[in-house]
Amino acid sequence: MGLQGDASGEDCDSSAAGGDDLLLRLRSFKSDYFPLHQQRFQDLVAEGQHPTTLFIGCSDSRLLPYLLTGAGPGELFLVRNVGAFVPPYDGSYGHHGTAAAIEFAVLSLQVGHIIVCGHSHCGAIKALYEEVPAEANNLRRWLDLGRDAALPVVPTPDALRRTEQRAVVLQLERLMDYPMVRRRVVAGQISLHGWHCVIEDGEVHVFDVQSGRFVAASVATHSGTGPYHPYVEHDGQVLSDENP
Numbered sequence: 001m002g003l004q005g006d007a008s009g010e011d012c013d014s015s016a017a018g019g020d021d022l023l024l025r026l027r028s029f030k031s032d033y034f035p036l037h038q039q040r041f042q043d044l045v046a047e048g049q050h051p052t053t054l055f056i057g058c059s060d061s062r063l064l065p066y067l068l069t070g071a072g073p074g075e076l077f078l079v080r081n082v083g084a085f086v087p088p089y090d091g092s093y094g095h096h097g098t099a100a101a102i103e104f105a106v107l108s109l110q111v112g113h114i115i116v117c118g119h120s121h122c123g124a125i126k127a128l129y130e131e132v133p134a135e136a137n138n139l140r141r142w143l144d145l146g147r148d149a150a151l152p153v154v155p156t157p158d159a160l161r162r163t164e165q166r167a168v169v170l171q172l173e174r175l176m177d178y179p180m181v182r183r184r185v186v187a188g189q190i191s192l193h194g195w196h197c198v199i200e201d202g203e204v205h206v207f208d209v210q211s212g213r214f215v216a217a218s219v220a221t222h223s224g225t226g227p228y229h230p231y232v233e234h235d236g237q238v239l240s241d242e243n244p
């Protein structure tokens, strides 16, 4: 696989790893990466974590939050799930790690930024247009959180891209139903960021609430949704679809 284990030293004996690639990678973390950041990790233990950003991203293996944001240890409070969805605040969907993480990040960690990050070729978004396996009861119900983003069309690549972006906006709307989020956004204490990462281009497109469009980060003037008030007044409509 990708990483070459450092077989030097008694703690990194690849022969004892028995071809266990993950074990070699764990050893590599300890021997190669950790020494470079040891002080940072120890400070984070001594002083506790104070991440500035809650990152809600799709679980897709091609989406790389730390690389996209250039973040190091202690900077991102990270939640990932199928589709980068935000469950409703009212708890009607049962136990939710994502909802609990939002409350913890806002009330206890007092983050200043919340990012919702979807991406191109998202399997969750594609699944909105398909049958899911009969046995996947949890997945089917979870996908309900994205259904309002689906379009009444054949899922062409363009329609899927638009659905992915609409889903990001939908999750931002649902995020604003969390009272502790809404209060802080209105007070200017939290910035919301709606991102769509085009994996094959290495480009993140940033939702701008005033234009209702996603703008490539390479030409965008900011990474956030911008002022919130026009968005509130829009009564829950998905702006990105109305201002193509």
Ligand SMILES: [Zn+2]
Binding pocket: 058, 059, 060, 082, 083, 084, 119, 121, 122, 123, 124, 125
């Ligand atoms: Zn995805």
